[in-house]
Amino acid sequence: MPNSGRRLEIGPTDNTSDQRTPRNRLRLIPEIARESFAPYVPQRGLSRQNDWDLTRIAPDLPRAEGVAIEVSGKLQNERGTPISNAMLEIWNANHFGRYRHIEDHSNIPLDEHFLGTGRVFTDSEGNYTFWTISPGAYLARPDIGRWRPKHIHISVSGGGSRLITQLYFPDEPNNASDPMAILMGDDFERNIGKPYETPHIDVDSGLNFDIVVGGRNAVYFE
Amino acid sequence: MKANTQANLLLPTNEDTVGPYFPINFSDPLLEDLSQFESGITAQPEGVPIILKGRLIDRYGELANGTVVEFWQANAKGVYRSPKHEGNPDIDPWFWGYGRLRTESGDFEFKTIMPGPCADRAPNITITLFSDGISRIVTQIFFADQTGNASDPLLQSLSREDQAKLSARHEGQSDCGSKIYTIDIVMAGENEIPFFDDLIREGE
Numbered sequence A: 001m002p003n004s005g006r007r008l009e010i011g012p013t014d015n016t017s018d019q020r021t022p023r024n025r026l027r028l029i030p031e032i033a034r035e036s037f038a039p040y041v042p043q044r045g046l047s048r049q050n051d052w053d054l055t056r057i058a059p060d061l062p063r064a065e066g067v068a069i070e071v072s073g074k075l076q077n078e079r080g081t082p083i084s085n086a087m088l089e090i091w092n093a094n095h096f097g098r099y100r101h102i103e104d105h106s107n108i109p110l111d112e113h114f115l116g117t118g119r120v121f122t123d124s125e126g127n128y129t130f131w132t133i134s135p136g137a138y139l140a141r142p143d144i145g146r147w148r149p150k151h152i153h154i155s156v157s158g159g160g161s162r163l164i165t166q167l168y169f170p171d172e173p174n175n176a177s178d179p180m181a182i183l184m185g186d187d188f189e190r191n192i193g194k195p196y197e198t199p200h201i202d203v204d205s206g207l208n209f210d211i212v213v214g215g216r217n218a219v220y221f222e
Numbered sequence B: 001m002k003a004n005t006q007a008n009l010l011l012p013t014n015e016d017t018v019g020p021y022f023p024i025n026f027s028d029p030l031l032e033d034l035s036q037f038e039s040g041i042t043a044q045p046e047g048v049p050i051i052l053k054g055r056l057i058d059r060y061g062e063l064a065n066g067t068v069v070e071f072w073q074a075n076a077k078g079v080y081r082s083p084k085h086e087g088n089p090d091i092d093p094w095f096w097g098y099g100r101l102r103t104e105s106g107d108f109e110f111k112t113i114m115p116g117p118c119a120d121r122a123p124n125i126t127i128t129l130f131s132d133g134i135s136r137i138v139t140q141i142f143f144a145d146q147t148g149n150a151s152d153p154l155l156q157s158l159s160r161e162d163q164a165k166l167s168a169r170h171e172g173q174s175d176c177g178s179k180i181y182t183i184d185i186v187m188a189g190e191n192e193i194p195f196f197d198d199l200i201r202e203g204e
Ligand SMILES: [Fe+2]
Pocket: A151, A153, B019, B021
């Protein structure tokens, strides 16, 4: 019975979402073909170095402008089993809301001390930690005045887990009008970090973000 | 979206769009060419080297720039490098089967080897797309000139028209002798290719 999977929704006020979202329902996968759809990401590659402090371009350089934060949490599956040794790739805009990405052509200032990309690995209990600068919100649709709320991009891969998500900040005025947040509805709450105090480390505050990998890949979590 | 009714299960984190700025400095050449192992090593994977040339096309016929494309496939003997097949003598030590690239323009070239047929399945490559405006979507592509397509359970669950959209065509040879295959991955609109629902709710 083809054509009876989920229907993907289009993010309101998001032009790219209109251009790229498949209009047909997703097709169901015959049972016998299901396993072939779950990639197993190998623990290898040139890019596998730890780079946990995004607040500086390098340890010998000054700290970037803005509010330094720690982000930490646990990576687990739906049954609460920790996922160890997975790679988190992290990227976020600087304090002013600009990416140091060659395709970010906005005229928001760059920060000479901020790169904005990093990667960390989960420990044997599935825990991860990184430091970064709290990103600025940026105007995504100047024509209608819609902003992207403050957010940090996180890509998780390793073994049977593969997920790309965004971490949002509590009580941000632009959260409510974000197209992807609107599509998530009440579930959006799960993508908002929980603040904590960081009295003994060299950052201003912390944000807890536990990540639960759902869906197709549970087969390799044993 | 279906609620998770299993009381003892955690609710999953929402997948979200990759956005336009997936860092180019996360690129890894080892993941863009699976037909080699690592430079300076006297070893290479078994099988026929191929180049998959794809175009990612949006609803208006434009290329979907800045998209991250991931690949997952069996080795030449049809074995996936996953824990389920650990110890299988047909594992190729020089082949992992997982690839990733980010295309700036929306077209890509992925170097690999022709996957072997696996049990009842025709040779195929699972393709995952992460693109601005959408969360992860997945499909599987096949090769028009390989055997087994007529009995592949996934292909055969689709209409003839949709089957054709997932078939890469052999179009010539590269300078170094790799077979070139081409495919248009139309993400939305009139010639939209089939994408698949790979989410499983535990307990179902
Ligand atoms: Fe962003």
